[in-house]
Amino acid sequence: MTSLAVASADEPLAPGQIRFYQATLPPLTANSYQLTAAQQVVGLGDGKPTPTYDITQPFTVTAPRFRLPADTIQMSYPPANATGSFDAVLPNIVLRDRVLPWVRTLDGASPPPPTVPAPWMALITLTAQELGIPNSVQTPAPTVAGTVASLVSPGSGIYGPHLGTLPDDIRNEPVLTLTLDLPLFQSVAPTLADLPYLAHVREVNTDHKEILGLTEDGFFAVVVGNRLLQQQQVNYQFLVSLEGLSAVLPPNASPEGYTQVRLAVLGWWRVTALQSIGNFIEIMQALPTNGGVSLIQSVYTPFTGGDSCPVSGPVTPTQRAAQALNLGYAPLESTMRIGEHATAWFRGPASPVPLTLDPLGPYLRSDAAMRYDPATGIYDMSYGAAWEIGRLLALSSNAMAQSLYLWRRSVMQSLFGATQADSLSSHLSRTTAAARTLTADTARNGTHRALADVLVSMNVPGALAQGQLPQRIARPQVIPDQPPAGRCTLAQQADSVQRADPIGRLLAHVFAS
Amino acid sequence: MPLPAPSHASPPIPAAAITAMRDQLTQNAANGTLPALPATVAAWLAELVLLHGVPLEYIVPNAALLPTESVRFFYLDQNWQRRLIDGALSIGLGSSADALTLLATYEDSVLDALSLASGVRGQRRGKTARVEAGAATGTITGFLLRSSVVSGWPGMEVSAYANPTSAALPLLRLERITSDIMLGLIDGLPSEVNFLEPPEGLHFGVIPSKGSETVYLRGLGYGDFSAGLQMTSAPAVALTKAGRAAGVFDIAASVASLVTALEAQKALSPADPFTSAEFAIQMTRGAGLQIFQWPTGAGDTA
Known part of the structure; x- marks a missing residue:
């Protein structure tokens, strides 16, 4: 992401925006407190004593200490049990309780505001190898379920959190512990100076959509690890309490007499980091030295004797070959129809040089698109191959082939009327001129006009005047007694048939009117 | 009586016939009696001219044209596109009248296909295909x-x-x-x-570069840099390793380098200290950007 929608301090938070805070400090850190009230009674009279009454109310601010409530953890990155190339990733965990990382302090003392104390929890990353367990997600949890007593009084040689005297009910609370060798812990733990940067608060607005997997509006605390995930390892992330452990945090030396440290684990998860496939930018930067960044041209060992074509004069075969290669052509074997095997040039649709549209084509056959170089006797099969693959693709698409066929037929039909008029009029020489002079937009009607003209010229009784559009050719109202001298027309023949048929005559009368 | 030798060569279609047919089609198109190229066919041709379905061997006939780990730029050959259309339209030509129809309607079909090509990508992504006039018809x-x-x-x-x-x-x-x-x-x-x-989401991480881990600076809403925006003009800042276990950072020292780099860019307000909030913004992993300058090869990263 090149941009991160960050809202300023005083603007309302839009969906998708994030506001970052250094910390959310509780009014009181978790501890035991004493509330003392004192009242002095005055004005009882001259010389009278002024008695003071006071009352003390002890109270305790509680907060999670040795384990977290079940719903505290919102999400973690990388997700628990995930497998992937988590290259150059710092793990982090999102907590729903925004005060949590600051609800306690490392040493129990709260500095006066505005000093922001270091968070009391940290995310440490250890590999399976460092934990001395098999490099598999099937292994049992590396943590040990114990009691607070086993944590704070772990036995000789093990440094436990220095938390002062704890009451018995707390000492019996269950806790997940992790015991590490001190040098290992000190090699991965954040320093006291690092800690303040490793926890912050985010405010998000999730009105319109889910953002970052945070499903609720509001504030979240985020604890960030200080170590990159290690490749080809199962990486364990532990959210540990560092309360009472300031003395063993790096860069402090190991305390005298201790070889191990016992930690309270507030939460843990593991992910499998695969072999890194590399880094985007590094791979991109290596392109020029690997395969090269260029126009699409064949990579070839330069020919001996010079490749570049002379400006004028004869061209050697090597120069011609080099020129073709530089134009993006590839020499391929082609099988001619007569069985001859020959080399042909081929170039795909990708060309290293801009091309102008050639006026040739369209071609009805792929052979027509082949090019022949008489100077070398070599064919250029590029456009022939393009033609063939276009046809094969069209044939493989049923829907396309069908609608192309139907369309072509309908184009033919649209031409039909015009063509019919054209051919009819060319056969009827007497009316050809009349039909041809008709305007183009009445080409179809032209057929009828031409017919009408023909009928008029044949002296068919009742035929329409020239140029009049007939809906139907009307029958003559009066049947002539005698056929006119000369040829008997088709219409007359039909009439003579009808005269022999009284019902036909009746019908003709009805329909003619 | 011997049969006449079969003639494979079909007689050439006279140019005058094509012209006459095309004139007639123009007239028919003007009065609305010419059916338009069906949308299915035009859309299919639009995909074809963008080489959809064309096997890779036809685009890259030889491995030497595209070695592993390489990038090759090219011009798309308009003649090649037209030959693809020729071939596709040539299916089912049963008579010379069919051929005449093809020839007479060819230019319109090509224009239909090319003008729809700008909408193909949108359509394939399920977005509304926005076909812009004149798009995809040039280079x-x-x-x-x-x-x-x-x-x-x-x-x-x-x-x-x-x-x-x-x-x-x-x-x-x-x-x-x-x-x-x-x-x-x-x-x-x-x-x-x-x-x-x-963008793989907003996670924390670094960009390994030449043996060290770097971050790309992001603006903090001060100076000329808006909050959260990757500062493409600023050089990447190398973080400091703690030198303890592998991959462990010296956060405090890294913060010092970030502060120095931000101050050099005049991106850090003197009134505001650099806290865990600013650190979180800086450590949100940036995305690598590789620029290639046309046509002479590799540019640089930003």
């Missing part, structure tokens, strides 16, 4: 990227610019045609093509 350029970044970073973003200040040129096609080869077609002639590492 079409493209690139083939064969690299492990294609398989490793499936959401890679590509943008092309005719010049650094203009709006991005439309992408006509951007697809992985094999697991490690990406084909891109650009409407126009770019002077710069950018490959942006896909």
